[in-house]
Amino acid sequence: MKNYKIAVIPGDGIGIEVMNEGIKVLNTLSKLNKDIAFNFDWYDWGCEYYLKHGKMMDEDGLEKLKKYDAILLGAVGFPGVPDHISLRDLLLKIRQGFNQYINLRPIKLLTAQDCPLKNKKVEDIDMVFVRENTEGEYAGVGGFQREGTKDEVALQTSVFTRKTTEKVMEYAFQLAKSRKKLNKVTSVTKSNALNYSMVFWDRIFKEKSNVYTDIKTESFHVDATSMYMLQRPESFDVVVASNLFGDILTDLGATLQGGLGFAAGANINPEREYPSMFEPVHGSAPEIAGKGLANPIAMIWTAKMMLDFLGHEDLGERIMKSIVEALNNREKLTPDLGGSGTTNEVGDRICKIIENIG
Structure with a gap:
């Protein structure tokens, strides 16, 4: 036993x-x-x-x-x-x-009647989010300067390490292989505005994509991802996202x-x-x-x-x-x-x- x-x-x-x-x-x-x-x-x-x-x-x-x-x-x-x-x-x-x-x-989705979207079947909503869980936007790095004055400043620094980001991406690709649904990994980014952390994220995702050539890949900005989750949730399989983006989008997913x-x-x-x-x-x-x-x-x-x-x-x-x-x-x-x-x-x-x- x-x-x-x-x-x-x-x-x-x-x-x-x-x-x-x-x-x-x-x-x-x-x-x-x-x-x-x-x-x-x-x-x-x-x-x-x-x-x-x-x-x-x-x-x-x-x-x-x-x-x-x-x-x-x-x-x-x-x-x-x-x-x-x-x-x-x-x-x-x-x-x-x-x-x-x-x-x-x-x-x-377990029963169609619980979905708030029109004309969606149970099989249309079946995705898994792999969210980075220890770093990123929730790393807890930052502080206050001139606290309590009119010149107060709050600093919140995101931390992305290659070691952890690679392991998170690897986990997502392996999960996509095991699920045998769409054999696809979607990366959530915002590299147009976050010109260091998300450019770094995109680069590592591209590196992993080149290794897992049997897995389809796509990358969307976080705002577009939220729209596509409502418009065409059936197009998602495994979604990999940073700490903050994964946190927000999974609550949207729970609604679905x-x-x-x-x-x-x-x-x-x-x-x-x-x-x-x-x-x-x-x-x-x-x-x-x-x-x-x-x-x-x-x-x-x-x-x-x-x-x-x-x-x-x-x-x-x-x-x-x-x-x-x-x-x-x-x-x-x-x-x-x-x-x-x-x-x-x-x-x-x-x-x-x-x-x-x-």
Whole structure:
């Protein structure tokens, strides 16, 4: 039996609610499959922890997390804690500290009725974003000068290294080969305006394109990409983007698949030198926390991504089939999908389907 040690950081707002459903699904799978088991250790880090202790996580938090096979994160954000603190002192600290330089975001439509675009079929929206996750615009380099005066200046410097950019591009091309969809990688750039960072990005993309001659390539500016995602989403397969551009465009992608309730995500260290972290990206939604209104599908889909990474694609596929089947009964879904079901009820329903198809 393979027994996985999983660190659980439910975080803030709806994080605990959706996390409970993700754990419930994983425990259901372990009961059906005696070759796999999970041991979960919970950490109460996040914004509410910050309000009590003045820090987002323990000082030795990264050292504590190193021993795990993977990390599950629920959501981060809470009134009273500035967003730049909540993001940089927990999420980015883990991403950068564990060199999770790949942010993987599937944009896949599961039922046609959830798509806001006209005349689009399920197969028309099926792309994966490979977002650079530790450098770029979120590197955290910069500062203030003459702060508080009329001459105040804020500096924010993007950092792109050849080493990381090459690895991100390589990951994207390898993913395009494995998906066998369009065998295409689209690069997102803005080199007409960003005459150093994005010119550098374009150059490395061209170098990788010359290596992977069996993979089709295209490159669009970020503004054009957002337009094409709405006009012809079926033309995308694997999309590789910088930290900022990938962050923005994947929220647009979540809208294409039915909303942030479907937005699963993974922060991956491909070399497995450190644990990877898996998180839905819908935010903490404190306004609905504790009401049972949160859609747990993104969290459950995220658990599927963790299983894939751990080498259990068969179990991950069982989760996806169960999610799709659950979407057929709209009344039992959460209100964002037109139903009257609670977070807990949706999780229970997906678990029941998993048991039935197991």
